[in-house]
Amino acid sequence: MGGSARNQGVRDGDDAPGQSLYQRLSQRMLDISGDRGVLKDVIREGAGDLVTPDASVLVKYSGYLEHMDKPFDSNCFRKTPRLMKLGEDITLWGMELGLLSMRRGELARFLFRPNYAYGTLGCPPLIPPNATVLFEIELLDFLDSAESDKFCALSAEQQDEFPLQKVLKVAATEREFGNYLFRQNRFYNAKVRYKRALQLLHRRTAPLDEQHLVEAAKLLVLLNLSFAYLKLDRPIMALRYGEQALLIDQKNAKALFRCGQLMTEYQKARDFLVRAQKEQPFNHDINNELKKLASYYRDYVDKEKEMCHRMFAPCGDGTTVGEN
Template sequence: MNSVDPFEDFHDMYDALPPARPTGSVNGVNLADLEKTGIELEVEPNAYSGGEEEENEKERLKNYKSDEIWQHVNPECMQAPDSSTPFDHLESIMDDITSGQGMVFKKIIRPGIGLSIPEGATVKVHYNGYLEYSDEPYDSTRLRNKPLTIRLGTHQVIEGLEVGVASMRKEEVSQFLVKSPYAFGDMGCPPRIPPAASILFEVEVLSFVDHSAADSYDELPDEDKAKVSLKEIVNVANAEREAGNDFFGQKMYGRATNHYIKAIRLLESSRLQDEEEEELWKDSLMKLYINLSLTNLKQRKPKCVITNCRRVLELKDNNVKATFTLAKAFSMLGEWSESRKYLVKAIKLSPNNAEIRKEMAKLDSKIREFEVMERGLYSRMFQSDANGASSDPETDSSLYQEGEEELTVSEEVKAALTEKLEQFNNNHSMCELVLPIGTSQEEIKCIQAIARNLGMDTTLGNESSQFSIKVVKPDLLPPEDLNF
């Protein structure tokens, strides 16, 4: 399985850079001629123009509403209160954070909380970038409504921005004046960034994940890992859980799952010395299994949810979150009685929980709706059967083959089956539908054909000693989960 760069989906400052290009020479370069006599280059007139990319960028900026841009206008970039230039004035009231090199200057707008962001952390930020004498941002995650996520120390963004972010705390808002050597250099990045341009960034830290504990543990040789205390292992597991939570928040469920499973395996392979360690171990493990089950729920994998929630209940049988999530998983499978059983238990554990009671009301409504549809379906099917013979599905082996011959089912029955399966297909809270019916070969083949047209699978079998056909939706996961 190929590994996937966890940051490949994220925008970074280098998205603004044009791709590498050839020289733009019309006649090319011959190395032999270059060594003997030199050459004269004839440059294609438009070789270095922005071309289609520049036009796309102009069009992108036009799409922002004027009132949206107005919210991010910065008049400090236009003029100074004295005779100096705007950026010279800002530099005079900022602190140099590059040890006297004069490359990045900082001004705190809103102090943050907690400790400074640790080395190598994954940080989620919003920022606006401004050029001198331009009060509108040339780049803005806020206008895109998409925060930037970076791993410090990996050079994903320009050096000055990384230096600035590394100096911040959670929830802090600061301005950074970045000189050109720490920005886009002497050449700039035409057409957006002029040569030797300084950049003013206004940055807000939304969250960060500290990987230091996990990174340090991974670097240990195997013999040293065996000597690590449970408390240190729990710290590593917590770091993995926080990383998983960050991916979960970005709806990258496959990657969140990777971190949760890594932490679970680490904890489950550890040795416990006493009851105090056992309690710490249980608490950490339950959090991981609950988060993993919630991720499975988002992935529409109810059977995985059931497995992981039951693991939590083995550790603590009155865990409300696991009980409630288990009820949701059974509901997704269409197992109403099991879902109700765990909802009743969850209500007893947390009587004032409005979300649990809302789920119970939703389940009752779902059952009533299902029963109404089922009665209507059976009524029309039996009415049709009264006008023709039906075969015994349990003795006809041909039912297990999806025939291609024309189906001899009345339009009324076909419409009823189509309506029912379409409603099921559009119900995102259910993954499986069991139809406990004893009907004709033609009607079962009709169900198979309708399900196939809707992109669903069917299986035949027995449920509670009654012949049944199960309709199953495929797992439709977000693109990033396909790599898991």
């Protein structure tokens, strides 16, 4: 993604004399605004549903001025792009319209006229007045937050009027949001999303034949909460949620591993890790943690022996350090 695809699109345009690069390029593009203010050319087709109006999107983008090969704005240098909510985090109206026309995995090129971009004044000194700009946008993924936000704003009594599947869907959306935030190292914000999901699931009572669905959803959230608190350097809370996960599934390897990591007593930590290893004997992380624990314990024992040796070593007067 970048200048090469953009230049290829310009070369492929109709080479009419007296026309600018963007004018030639615009002749092969689709009008998605109805007034040719936002034009689109699909480079790679996407799949699935179109982006919804209240979605949060994960995109890579680069913006270009005409006759410039280097982008004036781009987030492609980021390892993990930031999750952006339509209507809040995106400032260009043209980009909003463009994203609403896209599907997951799609890569497209857009031309935004001034009234859909930076207006008649531009954005000095970077963007000149009345500038038409070209953006290449890749839609990596999106999450529809409208349904989740509206549901979470309801009272507990109102939420109880909806079927269980609705609650599970909203909780899953909250957890997925948390996962995105976690991958961006925004651990506190991820924790908030996970706790919203857990609160929804805790409040919901389900018939016996459907209780396993709620418990399975809770388990995923509890494991994520434990990991988030570990990243936030709050081991007591991380251990608490790990132990809650084990109440649902006492053989869950992830929960056993997390509790083993967080236990301060050697024997308890080893017991959890051995149980985790029993469930997943070839898990690299579990086996490494056991080796690390054994190494720490050997160091501890060696230091204890050395301390005892010094305490009871004979002094010059024939007594020992430990004698009064």
